[in-house]
Amino acid sequence: MAKPKLKQHVINREWCKGCGICAHFCPKDVLEMDEKDKAVVKRPEDCICCKLCEIRCPDLALDVETE
Amino acid sequence: MAVKDYIRERFFPHMWCPGCGHGIVLNSLLRAVERLGMSKNEIVMVSGIGCSSRISGYVDFHTLHTIHGRALAFATGVKLGQPELNIIVPMGDGDALSIGGNHFIHAARRNIDLTAIVMNNRIYGMTGGQYSPLSGYGTMATTAPYSNIDQDFDVVDLSIAAGAAFVARTTVYHAKQMADILMKAIIHEGFSVVEVMTQCPTYFGRKNRAGDAVDMMEHMKEITTPIGSKAKEKNPDLLERGIFVQKEIPEYCQEYERIIERAQADVS
Ligand SMILES: Cc1ncc(C[n+]2csc(CCOP(=O)(O)OP(=O)(O)O)c2C)c(N)n1
Ligand code: SF4
Ligand code: SF4
Ligand code: SF4
Numbered sequence: 529m530a531k532p533k534l535k536q537h538v539i540n541r542e543w544c545k546g547c548g549i550c551a552h553f554c555p556k557d558v559l560e561m562d563e564k565d566k567a568v569v570k571r572p573e574d575c576i577c578c579k580l581c582e583i584r585c586p587d588l589a590l591d592v593e594t595e
Numbered sequence: 596m597a598v599k600d601y602i603r604e605r606f607f608p609h610m611w612c613p614g615c616g617h618g619i620v621l622n623s624l625l626r627a628v629e630r631l632g633m634s635k636n637e638i639v640m641v642s643g644i645g646c647s648s649r650i651s652g653y654v655d656f657h658t659l660h661t662i663h664g665r666a667l668a669f670a671t672g673v674k675l676g677q678p679e680l681n682i683i684v685p686m687g688d689g690d691a692l693s694i695g696g697n698h699f700i701h702a703a704r705r706n707i708d709l710t711a712i713v714m715n716n717r718i719y720g721m722t723g724g725q726y727s728p729l730s731g732y733g734t735m736a737t738t739a740p741y742s743n744i745d746q747d748f749d750v751v752d753l754s755i756a757a758g759a760a761f762v763a764r765t766t767v768y769h770a771k772q773m774a775d776i777l778m779k780a781i782i783h784e785g786f787s788v789v790e791v792m793t794q795c796p797t798y799f800g801r802k803n804r805a806g807d808a809v810d811m812m813e814h815m816k817e818i819t820t821p822i823g824s825k826a827k828e829k830n831p832d833l834l835e836r837g838i839f840v841q842k843e844i845p846e847y848c849q850e851y852e853r854i855i856e857r858a859q860a861d862v863s
Contacts, residue, residue, distance in 0.1 A: 549614060583619075
C-alpha cells in the first residue's frame, strides 16, 4: 500500500480546548500550541499521517486529511 | 459513514474539561463503530450519571441517559425487549462499581449481550473528586484528605470472577488499541467488559499531583504493558492491557427465547 500523503490538518478552533495532547504525542513534532492555547500546524512537511493526533484528541477537534 | 456523522454536533464543544480522557473514549468508540460499518439505528447507548455518562448525549445513536449506577439494569431491559440491537453501556468507575457494583456482577454472571465500558478515572469527577472503589490505597481525594485507606477492585479480575464472556483493559494513551478492542467487544456475543484507564486532570490529577492530562497519559504508558510481555516478568507491578477473556458461553437473551418456546409448547 502506498504511503498516505497529507492533504491538510483541519483544526476546529471552536472545539479545541488547548490540552496539548496532540502536540505532545506527535512522533514528528508537527503540531504546536499557539498564543491562544489552540493547536496549530507548524511543520506539515514532517507529518507521516499516523493520525495519532486525530484519534487522541479528546475534543474531536482535529482531522488529518490525506490524499 | 464519517465519524462526524455519528455525533450530535449541535452539542459541541462538549462539557468535559480540557484534556479529560472521557473525550478520547468517545473518539475511539466512534472509530470502532465507523470501522464496523454500523448504522446509527442498530446501536443503543445506555448510560447512568457522571461526567462519563454524559457521553450518551453526544452520540447520535438511540440513547438513554438514566440514573446513577443503574445503566446496566436499564440496558438489560432494552436488550431483552429488542435483542437484535447492539447495546453499549459506558460507565464511570463510581457508576459501574460502587453504586452500580451489584448490577455489574450480576449482568456479567447472566452473560447478557451488552458492551460495558468502564471509564476508569479513579475518582468521582462529576461531584467534585470523592474517592471511588477504584481509587486505590494511598490516593488523595476530597473525601480522603489524609490519603485513602480503601483497597481498590481490579476490574479485570472482578469481571472474570463474575463470569463475563469478554474482558479487556486498555488506556486512553493507547487509543488505537482501544478502538480495536472496542470493535471486538461490540461484536462479541455475551457480556463484554472493557476497562479503559482514563484521566480526570481536574480532580484526580490535582489532588494527586499527577500533573496535567499529558503527564497522566505518559504515566499510563509507563505503568502498563501488553499481556504476557517480557517487561511484566521483570516488573510484576506493571498492569497488563489487552484481551484477557474471549469465550463463547450461553447468552441470556437466547436462553430466554428458548424458555419462551418451551412455555408456548406447553400451553399449545
Ligand atoms: C443515586 C445517586 N447517588 C449519588 C449521586 C451523585 N453522583 C452523581 S455522579 C456521581 C459519581 C460520579 O463518578 P463516576 O461514576 O466515577 O463518573 P465520573 O464523573 O468520574 O466520570 C455521584 C456520586 C446521584 N446522582 N445519584
Ligand atoms: S488534542 Fe484536540 S483539544 Fe487538545 S490541543 Fe490538540 S486539537 Fe486541541
Ligand atoms: S498525523 Fe501523526 S505525524 Fe502527523 S501531525 Fe498527527 S501525530 Fe503528527
Ligand atoms: S471533572 Fe474530571 S471527569 Fe469530569 S469532565 Fe472534568 S476532567 Fe473529566
